Amino acid sequence: MTAVTIQNSDYDLWDAWLHKIYENTQQDNWFMPSQDTASTGVAIRVDSGFFRLFPYENRSLIPFEAAVRRLNPVVAVKIRSAAVHAAIRKIGATDDSLYLDQNTRIQILQSMDQLPQAEKDQCGAFIRDENAVVLWSYALEGMIPLCREFEEKLIKHIWRTRAIGRKQTPSLASSLNSSQTREEVLPELNEKEAEEQSNEDESKTEKPSPKDNWWGWKLKPRNGAAVNADPEKGTPGKREERKLVLIGPMYAGLGAALAACTFLLLSYVLRFPLTRASDFMSSGIRVLLEEYALDGSMTRFALLATLPVIYCVSIFFCLQLIGNICLVLGPVAQYHENSMYYSAIKPAPNPEIDNNLPHITIQMPVYKESLEQTISLSVFSVKRAMQTYARGTSAIFICDDGMQCIPETDQNERIAFYANHNIGWVARPPHSSSPEGFKRAGKFKKASNMNYGLQLSLKLEKFLAQLEAQGAQDNGDDYLEDQAMRMAQEEMYEESGKKWKPRCANGKSLRVGEIILIIDSDTVVPEDCFRDAAREMGESPDVAIIQHESDVMQVAHHYFENGITHFTRRINKCISLGCANGEVAPFVGHNAFLRWSAVQDAAFIDPADGRRKQWSEANVSEDFDLALRLLLKGYTLRWATYSEGGFKEGVSLTVVDELARWQKYAYGCNEIIFNPLIKWWRHGPISPQLRGFVWSKAPLHYKIGMMSYGIAAACFGSIMNYLLLGLSFQIDQFYLHSFEILLACTAVFPGIGNVGYTLLEYRLGHRNMAGALLENLRWIPFFLFFFGGLSIHLSTALLAHLFSYDMTWGSTGKEVERSSFWIEVPRIWERFKLSFIICFACIAMMIIFTTDVVPFGWQIEGWNYALVIPLSLVVGCHILLPIVLNPWLMIFSY
Incomplete structure (x- = not known):
């Protein structure tokens, strides 16, 4: 039902907005004939399906109101101005759109009746038979800025295309370049703007290339746009061939070799804990050979059966050691360049793609x-x-x-x-x-x-x-x-x-559409990301996923969120460098563009119900499963950083949510590697997914990096170390003591890791060295409690999968929930009851073993720091984790 708005002197807030918007968007009505301005006005939605119009009691606005009601924006404005008339006069009879500039396209409709079928997200349409334009917005406060922006762009477009004859088809190329072809004859509309643009162009072209040392210790980003295309003409240059960088594979090979056999001589001579810990397998084999030479017993060689497990645990340590050293000494120029698995530079304009952009x-x-x-x-x-x-x-x-x-x-x-x-x-x-x-x-x-x-x-x-x-x-x-x-x-x-x-x-x-952007419900995306994705997908048909590096969208700003924010940014930066080095890009499940045809190609028949599906419902890590299926189909995954933090994601706001995320990751990794125990007698311990992955054509260094985990063993290992050594069981020297591992981990992760990451930020030009060092050092206590208190919680997830226990997770909390000390104390006990029981049992055990309750030969003295410190550290971190990392108990902020 259509209706006109009856004038009423009892004004309300809707009337105030109507008057304000009309006053700010219809200034041309003062200079136009009354017959041209009679049908211009503003419509505001005051209720579902009901709009209020201004001017009031204007029957000529009935078609406008009917069309807007079917379009259903929050507010719409109909404008008839000299600029709109001038623009429509240049439109060809068959044109369906007008490009005001390279990023602004306004659709052209024949009559107001077609307005409901308009592309709603363009927020504007020319109405040909009325010489008018209708602009609309889905936010009331955004209407006036939208009209002003449109008017400014329209005036510039009209002046830029002043040399084009009436009714000539205003193609994109003519719209953007006509001013260049006539600039010798006609002066610029805004000479100051033209001068600033000229200076800007000169600064771009005269910018010297950064100094490139042979090892590239510190290198700033290159301006890649000039290499790939001519930004003035919008035409593509020679297509960039994506090179395969082999720095990452070299690091992976060094890490694998280090875990297996390197530093043998140094370990033998110096007996230094860090070296011995980094030389797990070769050091252990050497010890067994030395002991065999002394007593001739072959039984101890049964310990060699543990070498595959030791290798998988030690390789993560060794990869981190090599990686941290290379953050300081390795090249970084590749961070600013495009390669097979990595995009640092936006794709150049490509008319062939830009004129046929896919639906997203x-x-x-x-x-x-x-x-x-x-x-x-x-x-x-x-x-x-x-x-x-x-x-x-x-x-x-x-x-x-x-x-x-x-x-x-x-x-x-x-x-x-x-x-x-x-x-x-x-x-x-x-x-x-x-x-x-x-x-x-x-x-x-x-x-x-x-x-x-x-x-x-x-x-x-x-x-x-x-x-x-x-x-x-x-x-x-x-x-x-x-x-x-x-x-x-x-x-x-x-x-x-x-x-x-x-x-x-x-x-x-x-x-x-042809491309899917998958995001979470707490996400911010950059405004210009769609065209970049379409260009990159168009230029690289083998790319199935473009995963963008994400920054953090903070909402609470308390110290726990600040700490997780720092950790997330640090992890993403390291992933970026890894992909720039030639590592296969990961897919994290959000802020990523997916090629729909590739996803369908990698779809599978779910044996649970016989239906064809794109995402695995049997895996917790459904993103890794999809990435693996795409890799096995021959597609490429790519990591992109050219959005420069424009993609933002929310992080966990509580330690409970973050632990749930880690448990989910641990469960997902375990189900990809191992079968549940109940299936071992038929299918063996290794999952079909891992077997298929190992024997697939995936890059070897990718396989090495994917098989290195070990945090969840910390608690169990510390207890075992305390009992085996403290009770003086006869232990072969093949056994590596927990204290030695503790020293090695302390040196590599908080030590070399922080130094390496500090220098990486400096070398990339992202931060000064002092600021980066201070930022990294101040979060060491936070990560001590966090990672020290993870083990039991991750162990429960691993055991749940191993014993087929039904463990489920919901979505992470996105909103800040205010709490207090008295609310949090019962919650902490309820949620951390199991870890508290285990930890206090360990404390009681350590106390009892120092007393006369046990025989003297079984006592473990408290001064034996090599036994007490590792277990005490694990127990203390687990007890303090939900306390010191709970902002509602410890109210202070960095």
């Missing part, structure tokens, strides 16, 4: 996060990026696992929000524990959530093809995609035995 789907799995504090902020960030993707199309696809698990009022708020922002969404039924209830597969439900949404999308495509083949047409607001969506919905309902029907809406946005 932004897939966001959500659960019970707050709409206002989390989901909406991510959506607004994505929509800003969608608006800059001017020559391509994009849509948001939300897999909402919380929709049917939250109160009805919250459901309605989400549905209205999704509808207002043109978001497609799919929601499956809630998980039920009853035998006949709906089951959300997987221990971590994210994979099955995305599979469910993609399954409906694929069915939608099937039915859409059938409708198009039958010649079906849109029926008003009932588009073909929505009809196909309902058919897909019914088919899934039939397949479930008419038990569970998926909830979904907005079929157009549920269609998956």
Whole structure:
């Protein structure tokens, strides 16, 4: 139903906004004939399906109101100005868009009736038959800045294309370059701006190349744009061939050799703990040979059966040792260059790709996060990026696992929000524990959530093809995609035995494009990321995933979040350097662009239900599983840093959430490497995934790096070391004491690790040396308690997998939850009860073994620091972990 707004002297806030927006966007009405300004105005949504118009009681705005109501933005403005008239006069009869600049494309509609079919995320459309433009916004406060920006770009476009005749087709090239062809004849509109632009261009071209030493100890980024393309003309230069960097494989080889046999002579002569700890296997074999020469006993050689386990544990230590040394002495020039697995420089403009940009789907799995504090902020960030993707199309696809698990009022708020922002969404039924209830597969439900949404999308495509083949047409607001969506919905309902029907809406946005950007619900994306991804995917058909380095989006700013933020940034920087060195890029499951055709190519038939799926529901680490399947199919994974921290992700806000993340990682790694115990008698201990990975064509250095883990053994190893040595059992010298390992780990991780990372930041030009050193040193106590207190918690995850115990994880908390001392104390006991019991039992054991309660020969003296310190450190860190790393108990901030 259409209506005009009746004037009423009882004004409210909506009237205030109407007057304000009209006053700031319709200044040209003072200079235009009254017949041209009569049908201009502002429409604001005051309720679902109801808009208020200004000027009031203006019947000529009825078509505008009807079209805007179907488009459903928050606010819309209709403008008829001299600039709009001038722009429309230049438009050809068959043109469907006008490029104001390289990043701004405005669609052209024949009449106001076509406005509901406009590309909503462009937030603007010329109306040809009315010589008008309609601009709209999904944020009330963004309307006036949007109009001002449009007006400024329109004026510049008109002046830039002043040499183009009337009705000539305004192509992108002519729009951008016409001023260059006529600059000798016509002066610039803004001479100051032109002079500044000229100076900027000169500074770019005259910038000297950085000094390149033979070893590149400190090297600043190169300006790669000038190498790859001519940014003035927007034409591509010679396509850059991606080289294969072999620095990473060399480091991996050195680490593997060090773990096996290097430093043998030095270890024998010096007997230095660090050297001996880094020479695990060769040192142990040498000891066995020396003992055999003395007593001739062959029994001790049975200990050689432990060498594969020792090698897998020691290789991580050795890789870190080599890596930290190379942070100081190795080359870093490759950090600023593109290579096979790494992108440091944005792809150059490519007219062939830029004129045929693919559709991009932004897939966001959500659960019970707050709409206002989390989901909406991510959506607004994505929509800003969608608006800059001017020559391509994009849509948001939300897999909402919380929709049917939250109160009805919250459901309605989400549905209205999704509808207002043109978001497609799919929601499956809630998980039920009853035998006949709906089951959300997987221990971590994210994979099955995305599979469910993609399954409906694929069915939608099937039915859409059938409708198009039958010649079906849109029926008003009932588009073909929505009809196909309902058919897909019914088919899934039939397949479930008419038990569970998926909830979904907005079929157009549920269609998956050629490229998928997968993000979490607490994410910020850079505004210009879509075009870069399209160009890179277009230039590299073998690339299946472009994983972007992420910065951190902080919300709480307490010391725990600050510490995890520092750790996350440090890990990401090291991954970036590793990929620049030639390591295979990881896929972390979010802030990554995926090629949809590659994901479908790597899909598999799930034996659990016989359906074809893209994400593994049987693995906790579904991202690693997908990456492995893509690698085995011959695709390339790439790590990108040219967004320069534009991608931001949330981190854990509590130690409980962070421990859950580590447990999930440990469980996922264990299930990839080992079978559960119950399967050992039939399939052996090694999982089929690992066997397939080891014998695959994946790079050898990638295999070496993937098989090195060992944190979870710390607690068990310390207790065993305390008892075996303290009770004076006859232990072969092959056994390496915990204290020696402790000294070696202290030297490598907090010692060489911090020095190496400090110098890396300095060498990359990211920080000065003093600031980097201070930043790294001040977090050592934080990481002492954190990593020292991980072992028991990770051991529970490993044992849960080994003994087939059902362990599940939910999504990480995204919002700050205020708490207090009295709330946290009971929570700490409830959540850390097991680790407290084990630790206090260990303390009691150490005390008892120092007293006369046990026979003298069995006593373990407290002064025996080599036995007491390792176990005391592990026990103390586990007890203090939930206390000192809880901001609501220890209120202080760095």
